[in-house]
Amino acid sequence: MLEANDLACLKGDRLLFRGLDVRLDAGEMLRVAGPNGVGKTSLLRILCGLAMQEHGQVRWRGLDIRRERETFHRALLYVGHLPALNDLLTPLENLRFACAAGGDDPGESACMEALARIGLAGQVDLPARVLSQGQRRRVGLARLFLSASRPFWVLDEPFTALDVAAVADLAGTLSTHCEAGGTVILTTHQDAPFAKPPAVLDLAGVAC
């Protein structure tokens, strides 16, 4: 599904990694590991098409993601470091906007259900600024329940600030997505309770 060849990433004037190959097929989950500053987030941003690699190519189903941006981004869900939450809007408004801007329109009841599923049933009408870090994180992750049709999920530190129960729940959701033929790539420093431990790509090994 996703194939990256000979990737090199330059940050400022520092080369983070080079000669990196990534290959992900349907149903696979990949965990990108490595110490801080090794280029995990940079790699994910390159694979999403948000950042430009210094060298190499990223292909989705054999097509260059920059040429076929629309097709690729219709298949992609990216949950980054930043929560993409506006403080003046409620979690429900934020979630509905995130879906609509991405070209989906799941409707209000589906959004309510997704928020309830992630444990925010009591907060749907509060402005996002009063939410805790963990709750803010959950609003962003609620999109996972509305994005089953998007096969490729890219998650940057999805477990940060979540409590133990939420971590287990999220790990279950990711495993289910892979079993259904989806592809997940994520970074995390935590040992998440996955049913089947994901393959690990250790960037420390290829770092320059």
Next chain:
Amino acid sequence: MSGILGPFLAVLRRDLMLAWRGRADVLVTLAFFVIVVCLFPFGVGAETNQLRAIAPGVLWVAALLSTLLSLHRLFAQDHADGTLEQLLLSPEPTALWVTAKVSAHWIVTGLPLVLAAPGLALLFDVEQGALGVLTLSLALGSPILALLGAVGAALTLGLRGGGVLLALLVLPLFVPVLIFGAGAVDSHLGGTGATAHMLLLGGGLLGALALAPFACAAALRIAIE
């Protein structure tokens, strides 16, 4: 709500809702416009003929400065909270939602200036017939300012001291709009009619509408990297 208009309307509705919830910010722009315009009679004296002569220029320069005052807010919040990343990952055309953002920004910051202009022009004793010309020139010209300014805002996004750089970048681009906008009222009063100026402003608006969103989209992609 579906098809290509879906994301456009979603962005427009959200930005208008945000403007309504943070309306103090919006009122600041309008208050700035009113105050700058009102300062001129104090500075140049209350001689009627003189005030009449400077009115179009004063209103236009004040509108231009107020536009500049609010421009940096156009993408800053979305950039800081990650919404911009998500928008750039949308499969919908970037220029489409950029147009929606600029439209919402103009409705919130430009339209109030257009509506306030006739009332303020009365302070300068501008004759009744010229009020319409002045308002129309602002209605055609202020969206051009918003569109050109959006390109500048996207180019300076995330830079230190971006505000000053933004002013240096876009103010020279505003000059043609200022010339034809303020000139419209003068040529109307001079008897040659304002049609030519209006057509030029209208053409400028269509040109900016066709090109600026694409320039803005390209600049935002660079800013996010």
